[in-house]
Amino acid sequence: xxxxxxxxxxxxxAAFRGALYGIAAFCGVLFLSGIAVLMTARxxxxxxxxAGLAAQLAFVQEMAAANEPAAFGETVSDLARRFAAAxxxxxxxxxxxxxxxxAALPPGxxxxxxxEDVATVYGERLDRVLLLTGRxxxxxxxxxxxxxxxxxxxxxxxxxxxxxxxxxxxxLIAIGWVLSARSERALGRIEAVLDRVSRGEFGARAPEAAxxxxxxxxxxxxxxxxxxxxxxxxxxxxxxxxxxxxLRTPLxxxxxxxxxxxxxxxEGPGAxxxxxxxxxxxxxxxxxxxxxxIARLEGAREALPAAPVDxxxxxxxxxxxxxxxxxxxGQSLCAEGHAWTAGDPVLLTQLAANLAxxxxxxxxxxxxxxLSAAMRDGRAVLACADxxxxxxxxxxxRVLDPFVRLEGAGEGTGLGLTFVRAAAERHGAELRLGxxxxxxRVEVIFPAKLADM
Amino acid sequence: xxxxxxxxxxxxxQFVAEGLAQEGHAVERFGDGKAALAHCxxxxxDVAIIDRxxxxxxxxxxxxxxxxAGKAMPVLFLTALDQVDQRVEGFRAGADDxxxxxxHFAELLARVEALGRRQGGTAPETVLKVHDLSLDLMAHxxxxxxxxxxxxxxxxxxxxxxxxxxxxxxxxxMLLDRVWNINFEPGTTxxxxxVSRLRAKIDKPFDxxxxxxxxxxxxxxHGPR
Numbered sequence: 165x166x167x168x169x170x171x172x173x174x175x176x177x178a179a180f181r182g183a184l185y186g187i188a189a190f191c192g193v194l195f196l197s198g199i200a201v202l203m204t205a206r207x208x209x210x211x212x213x214x215a216g217l218a219a220q221l222a223f224v225q226e227m228a229a230a231n232e233p234a235a236f237g238e239t240v241s242d243l244a245r246r247f248a249a250a251x252x253x254x255x256x257x258x259x260x261x262x263x264x265x266x267a268a269l270p271p272g273x274x275x276x277x278x279x280e281d282v283a284t285v286y287g288e289r290l291d292r293v294l295l296l297t298g299r300x301x302x303x304x305x306x307x308x309x310x311x312x313x314x315x316x317x318x319x320x321x322x323x324x325x326x327x328x329x330x331x332x333x334x335x336l337i338a339i340g341w342v343l344s345a346r347s348e349r350a351l352g353r354i355e356a357v358l359d360r361v362s363r364g365e366f367g368a369r370a371p372e373a374a375x376x377x378x379x380x381x382x383x384x385x386x387x388x389x390x391x392x393x394x395x396x397x398x399x400x401x402x403x404x405x406x407x408x409x410x411l412r413t414p415l416x417x418x419x420x421x422x423x424x425x426x427x428x429x430x431e432g433p434g435a436x437x438x439x440x441x442x443x444x445x446x447x448x449x450x451x452x453x454x455x456x457x458i459a460r461l462e463g464a465r466e467a468l469p470a471a472p473v474d475x476x477x478x479x480x481x482x483x484x485x486x487x488x489x490x491x492x493x494g495q496s497l498c499a500e501g502h503a504w505t506a507g508d509p510v511l512l513t514q515l516a517a518n519l520a521x522x523x524x525x526x527x528x529x530x531x532x533x534x535l536s537a538a539m540r541d542g543r544a545v546l547a548c549a550d551x552x553x554x555x556x557x558x559x560x561x562r563v564l565d566p567f568v569r570l571e572g573a574g575e576g577t578g579l580g581l582t583f584v585r586a587a588a589e590r591h592g593a594e595l596r597l598g599x600x601x602x603x604x605r606v607e608v609i610f611p612a613k614l615a616d617m
Numbered sequence: 618x619x620x621x622x623x624x625x626x627x628x629x630x631q632f633v634a635e636g637l638a639q640e641g642h643a644v645e646r647f648g649d650g651k652a653a654l655a656h657c658x659x660x661x662x663d664v665a666i667i668d669r670x671x672x673x674x675x676x677x678x679x680x681x682x683x684x685x686a687g688k689a690m691p692v693l694f695l696t697a698l699d700q701v702d703q704r705v706e707g708f709r710a711g712a713d714d715x716x717x718x719x720x721h722f723a724e725l726l727a728r729v730e731a732l733g734r735r736q737g738g739t740a741p742e743t744v745l746k747v748h749d750l751s752l753d754l755m756a757h758x759x760x761x762x763x764x765x766x767x768x769x770x771x772x773x774x775x776x777x778x779x780x781x782x783x784x785x786x787x788x789x790x791m792l793l794d795r796v797w798n799i800n801f802e803p804g805t806t807x808x809x810x811x812v813s814r815l816r817a818k819i820d821k822p823f824d825x826x827x828x829x830x831x832x833x834x835x836x837x838x839h840g841p842r
Contacts, residue, residue: 412717
């Protein structure tokens with residue numbers, strides 16, 4: 165049966181998922197603010213460059229106004245040389261052509277313009293250049309500034325942002341992982357407790373921290389519910405046992421009355437009904453007895469008084485007891501093997517007797533029934549196998565429940581296998597119903613540590 | 618027999634006392650443990666039937682007190698407390714037999730009579746006889762009308778118990794208890810089938826049956842009457 169799990173691995177825990185959402189949100193914010201910072205920075209740098217170029221154009225215009233054309237040509241050539249050292253380009257044209265230039269710049273008409281891949285007269289190539297074109301008297305002046313600095317600033321900013329982002333993401337993942345692992349461990353402990361409770365260990369409780377977080381509060385709540393559940397179970401169980409017990413005295417009176425009635429009516433009228441009544445009361449007494457035995461086993465808190473027991477000997481005794489009954493039903497019953505375990509010999513005999521009685525009652529005429537004791541994987545196994553009609557796989561779990569009788573199963577209280585389960589559990593043994601191809605094979609598998617005794 | 622009955626449930630006590638009286642026994646009834654103890658210290662019943670849950674003094678303490686006072690009469694606990702561990706407690710306290718409630722009167726009667734006889738304390742017998750059947754307890758052999766009968770170990774035990782109680786009813790649960798040491802209801806035909814095997818050897822080849830079924834709960838051995 166697939167069972168829902170509380171824990172499902174570190175990376176899918178709630179705390180870890182929370183951390184992932186945090187990381188995604190942080191990355192989004194970081195990206196947007198990064199873009200804003202970049203744009204602002206670029207804008208500031210560009211404004212600076214533009215202001216510089218405009219000032220230089222004004223300077224060239226002043227020189228053009230103040231100097232003779234020959235002197236202007238010289239000054240501009242000097243300027244072009246000095247500009248080149250600062251990755252600046254300049255070109256001055258008059259009506260005839262180039263007056264002075266340190267790069268091949270198109271004379272264009274637009275005031276501001278960005279051109280790519282500009283070759284300087286010194287053999288350098290500039291990737292992106294911002295050009296300002298203006299008039300200075302009769303001259304057309306084109307001034308340009310390399311934009312590599314802007315790109316460097318952008319890269320530097322983006323790099324810093326990426327580094328900060330990576331560090332924060334790594335920190336968040338680590339925090340998420342630690343938190344996730346912590347809650348995972350806490351949930352794992354709760355899950356283990358619930359598992360134990362579902363296996364019938366009603367005393368199991370989740371550990372509660374002195375400094376409780378949400379999970380600890382949930383654990384405390386679960387423990388509170390388990391306390392109540394345990395009390396309810398205990399009450400229900402002891403109530404069932406005490407009802408069965410308290411009914412024994414009135415039942416004894418009823419049986420004695422029925423016996424007297426039987427004696428008084430003799431062979432007269434009402435004899436049949438009196439005999440039926442006595443028979444029904446006997447059946448009732450047997451059911452009460454079985455319920456009490458089971459309730460006592462299930463309610464037992466103290467350790468089982470265990471002694472070394474040879475399951476083979478138990479099987480042989482039971483086979484001896486039921487052999488004649490099996491023979492009378494046209495069946496064969498045999499016992500084989502040896503396996504030592506620790507347990508209550510009386511209880512184990514009763515367990516094996518219930519298995520044998522079940523097989524004799526249901527395997528049908530001609531069946532061969534085999535009680536066996538054997539060691540398997542270090543564990544003692546008591547098995548009862550027959551080649552009768554067996555139990556359909558879907559019904560096997562159900563027949564262990566009290567008062568379940570399968571169709572056509574005939575007489576019986578429906579408590580025999582319930583007792584077997586209770587007695588097996590009292591020994592910490594596992595009860596398995598399987599097919600015997602054809603037939604039924606019931607195995608009681610005792611815990612390994614007891615076999616060491 | 619003189620039988621002491623200590624039972625606080627008036628109706629059960631009345632049924633049991635009347636039933637035992639009908640069988641010819643003298644019954645003294647007490648509903649209280651202390652009163653019963655005081656009575657026992659100077660009277661010597663042949664058998665005592667004692668409930669465990671009693672006002673005044675509980676049954677276990679009563680039996681311990683009786684044994685401590687040197688009273689050796691056979692005691693049967695008749696009680697609703699008949700789980701395995703409770704039976705063990707009862708026997709440890711000094712009881713000789715244990716019967717759980719609810720019970721059949723015939724079962725109680727058979728057990729009480731067997732207890733009363735057990736006390737008889739005659740010299741140990743070496744040969745048991747019923748009519749023409751004899752069981753040699755030394756040689757572990759059975760012969761009927763001069764003919765040796767082969768018996769398995771269980772059949773021998775069964776026959777010995779029936780013959781020791783010849784003329785008296787031995788119930789199915791007594792047989793289970795004494796022959797197989799089993800104190801639970803093992804299903805209906807377990808004892809019957811063993812007895813019918815025994816009958817096939819003891820009775821079938823001969824004219825006169827010795828093992829008789831008593832109503833639906835036990836067996837009695839006797840010769841022709």
